[in-house]
Amino acid sequence: MSRLQSVLGLATAALLGGTLLPSAFADPADSSPIDYSLRVDAAGETTSIPETMHGVFFEDINDAADGGIYAELVRNRSFEYDTVDNPSYTPMTGWSATSVGGAEGSAEVVDDAERLNENNRRYLRLRPNAHGRAAYGVTNAGYHSGMALERGEKYDFSVWARSDQPGGTPLTVTATDGSGSPVGRTMRVRVRGDEWTEYTTTFVAHSDTTTGRLRVLAHGSGTVRLDMVSLFPRETYKNEPNGLRPDLARRIEALNPGFLRFPGGCLVNTGSHESYQAPDWERRRSYQWKDTIGPVEQRPTNANFWGYNQSYGLGYYEYFRFAENIGAMPLPVVPALVTGCGENEATHDPQLLRRHIQDTLDLIQFANGPVDTEWGAKRAAMGHPEPFGLTHLAVGNEENLPEDFYEHFAKFREAIEQRYPGITVVANSGPDDSGPVFDRAWELAREQNAEMVDEHYYNNPQWFLENNRRYDSYDRSGPKVSLTEYASEGNRFYNALVESAFMTGLERNADVVRMSSYAPLLAHEDDPQWTPDMIWFDNHRSWGSASYEAQKLFGNNVGDEVVPSEASSTPVEREPISGAVGLSTWNTSAAYDDVRVTSADGRTLLTDDFSGDASQWSELTGTGDWSVQDGAYVQSDTGVRNTMVTAGDKSWSDYDLQLSATKRAGSEGFLVAFGVKGTGNYYWWNLGGWNNTRSAVQKTTAGSSETVLSEDTTIETGREYDIRIEVRGRQVTLFLDGEKWGSFTDEQRAEPFRQVVTRDNETGELIVKVVNAQDNPARTELDIEGAGRLASTARLTTLQGDPDAVNTAESRPITPEKSVVRGVDENFTHTFPAHSITVMRIKHEN
Incomplete structure (x- = not known):
């Protein structure tokens, strides 16, 4: 996405x-x-229906990992937050200096040679001046409203620390509620010696709170250094160490998923592809699996694509264990060195590509290799000598550059098949359900005899009802489909209904569609970057959306084989496309002139050369800076989206719309609308859309859009274009500068x-x-x-x-x-x- x-x-x-x-x-x-x-x-x-028919896709979006399913309660436990992650962050994000009994001191985050390790570079340097009962230190506020602590439950505290005091530095550690009142006994730790050492202790909460805090105070004087300050619930899913929040993990398990795709998503193939050992270690990197295994204190943090920090406490080992615990096939995704998700670049560095291919081979060895191999030994050292049984692996995610992607994909697959011939390598078809990128990606997938192609799409509810038979016509002898990101736009029960209607088509085509999963999986109520989502949560509760209940119903009633069946259809009258006309822009300034609408029998319905005012036009979306300038209707603001103005009658049908359009400035082109019924119901010809990379006709219903026609047309600044749109019944033909650009018939039922x-x-x-x-x-x-x-x-x-x-x-x-x-x-x-x-x-x- x-x-x-x-x-x-x-x-x-x-x-x-x-x-x-x-x-x-x-x-x-x-x-x-x-x-x-x-x-x-x-x-x-x-x-036959594969066991992977319905699965789950986990991506760290909407605070799904840190502050979500990863059970750690301390935010920014290693003091690695920075403005490079998010402009609002500092190394003390989540922390505040705290003084008790009038103590003085300083709390400073430092990056110097005294660091814990090269991946965990920053630490907190406390210099207390606190004697008697006085103490000086820091308090962590947890995520969002605070830590959820439950009466009678055990919580494990740990910290890496060192002290320059000969007798050591005493620490007192207390979990409190939001008002500062303790919710458990105060724990005492004495930090001894000036070498990094881990200290641990445990307490039992004696009351409930959802606004908890963790207070760590130092006594005496001198310097004490702290890093990896952690408070972890003893109870995790399946009692896994460094484990998962039980309620969220159980809700996922209840879906009975056939596979678990991880760790993304856009965070896989965006950002730098260099390693953390590179000199520019502070830059955001694409997700690289080797950074996420081993002791948690040796794992780096990273700036997440979705605008916040990720700690990698939830890493590849934990993903594999989770898949194993819920009985799901693991499906890891590795970067193809072609970015996606709006960052359309390809890396053409042979050495870097070879390194990532080797990393992928090492990943397979980590998952499946014997304990006497390099990476199999690392898996065993983490507590799992048995292989994880990896059978599928995806390369890349939503790349918009199919030529570059498939050039790299071929090299990944060749290396994998040579070393590990039993692994299915999954390709993909970009971020949309159709269009030039989709078509070319599928063409290249067939040319390369790819085993499986991953499709992603998020569309309006109408689309899902219209496309139940989408896979009926797919080539049975070609690549199979994994549909690992899909959802209709909305979180209502109606969305679940249309998605379920679509899922009947997925199951009916089980010989082609081998995997499917709704996305995104998780969303914290206080910080969603995306909606809709399947499972919602706050710091102490979780609940399934209506779509969750539908997915669970299908996941627990899949069956082993599809039985032939046929249902009668619903009689629906198909009215002609009708509506007013409209002009709009998206992050662009444009001028429109000589607008003329004529009926199919030659009657003039509308004409406007803007030699006077624009009184025939009215604002539909309420944005934009429209005015008549030099005999043209001009939208001047390049910073607003969908500036639609409309003219005409909603009952118009069977008409021609003609006009001229000139792009003046900005990142895109023109939006010429027809069949306009209202704010959320219209068609428009989007010329120079997607940052002027392609053009498409889009149909918007109830505020949600779908693409019905797409071409690689871009728009030049300062050039006047002649535009004509013919609407006949439900057929539309489009002309650009007198040449037929395309046509479609909207007959989807x-x-x-x-x-x-x-x-x-x-x-x-x-x-x-x-x-x-x-x-x-x-x-x-x-x-x-x-x-x-x-x-x-x-x-x-x-x-x-x-x-x-x-x-x-x-x-x-x-x-x-x-x-x-x-x-x-x-x-x-x-x-x-x-x-x-x-x-x-x-x-x-x-």
């Missing part, structure tokens, strides 16, 4: 405040059932009633999954052929609710309901409720 997608995701989520799409399928006032048929051929040819049927060989059950994403109940006649003897009852699990419902910390309106269906036979009728996801498990004997 890219920074631009993140901005758009937040913006479109804000626009989804009104009703979404369910009422598009029926009059809300008429909630009478619609009749459907569902035929199941239980004796037909089946398709948003089907709200979708199904897939699978079989669980162990239980002998048919698993009928049905999604009804509309206002009307679906009265369905089920015809089951070739199943032999059927049980007369079926187990039912249903998610049902208001399509606008959102699960929160305080309220979980979307939760599964279990029931029993009676009267099951070879032919029976069942009504699937409006706005529902249903799993029906029917026992049968052949």
Whole structure:
């Protein structure tokens, strides 16, 4: 996912405040059932479903790692925060100097030859002047509102320290609530000697707090140096040392994921590809696995792509262990030395490329190698002599430069296949579901006979209903698909409904789609960089979104093989594209002139040469600096996005829009809109979009956009362009400077009633999954052929609710309901409720 997608995701989520799409399928006032048929051929040819069909993708976004699933309670425990990570950071971020009993002193973060090690360079130098009961030191505030401490639970404190005092320096360590009152006994540590040594102690909390603090005070005088100050809950997931927050890990485990993809995402392939041993060690680096293993005090910190610091306390060993503990296939992602996520650069340094390829080979050895190999020995030293059983590895993530990426990918795969021929190497197709990058990436993947291609996309809810059959037409003999990042834009139950309708298509095409995962996985409520997200949390609670409940329902009811089935469709009338016209810009100043709209039969609907005023136009989005200048309509502000003004009638259809446009300044080109119904419903021709790298026609519905046509067209500054758009019914043809640029017919059907049927060989059950994403109940006649003897009852699990419902910390309106269906036979009728996801498990004997 890219920074631009993140901005758009937040913006479109804000626009989804009104009703979404369910009422598009029926009059809300008429909630009478619609009749459907569902035929199941239980004796037909089946398709096996891989265990990796539904998995999870973990990326350190939204504070998912530090302050999230990684159980460490101290923020900036090694004093490595810096403005290079975030402009608001200092080495004392999270810390404050603290004096008790009138003590004086100084607390300074230092980087000198006395450091703990070369990767952990900074430390805290305390110089107390504190005698008697007085003490001087620091207090850590934890993440966000503070540390969550629970009565009766044990917490382990540790610190690396050294003292220049002959008798040592006494430390007192206290966990407090937000007001400073202790929530556990005060711990005492005496730092002895002027060599770095780890000191540990433990306390039991005697009261609860969600605003906890950790106070570390020094007594006496002299100098005491502190580093890696840690407070860790004794209880972690599966009691792993340096482990995970149990509630979050268990929610992920409950999804029954078939794979765990890690550690990203955009943080994998952005930033410098140099190692921390390079002279410019303070620069942000791409995620490199060797930095994240071994003792935590020897792991460096890094500036996360998403705008904050990451400690690497949660590293590759911990990821492998987590995958093992939840029964998921590990799927690590390594950088391809071609950046993505808006940083479109390729590294053409043969030596650096060879080093990263060798690092990848070493990673496989770390995961699978015997204990007598270099990296297998390091794994064993960390506590896991047995191999992790790595079988799949992904190279790269969302690269926008397919030629460069596949040049590198071929070298990675050749080296891996030569040394480790059993490893599947996964490629990718960029950040979008279609377009020039996507098409070229897939073309190169086929040319190189790639085994698997990773697809990513985040689209509006309508897109997911329209693309249930996306993979029906994929080449069965070509590369397989791993869809490891997808979500519809929004966190409501309606989003879960449309995603579930889409997932029925993923399962139905299990011979092509071998892996899929919703993304992002985790989000701290106080600091999301991206929305929507699957699991939300604060410092002491966690809850699943509506999409989480849907993913869990599918993940626990996958089945072993797809059984042929066919459902009738929903009758929907297709009206012609209609709406007003619009002009807009995005981070660009542009001039428009000679606008003319004529109907298909030649009538003039609108004409404006801006020789007077612009009274025919009105602001739609309320941004931009529009004015008539020298006989043209000019938007002058290069710092604003979507400055749309509109003219005309929402009922217009079958018309031609003609105009001239000139880019004056800025980073992009023109946005010419048609079919404008309102703020969040229109089409536009985005010429010179994506920082003037390509052009596309985008369809926006309920505030969320999808690309329907894309070409590599860029826009020159100062050049006048002639633009013409012909709208006929649902067909649109676009002309640039008199030449046909492209055309499309918007005939995608948003089907709200979708199904897939699978079989669980162990239980002998048919698993009928049905999604009804509309206002009307679906009265369905089920015809089951070739199943032999059927049980007369079926187990039912249903998610049902208001399509606008959102699960929160305080309220979980979307939760599964279990029931029993009676009267099951070879032919029976069942009504699937409006706005529902249903799993029906029917026992049968052949």
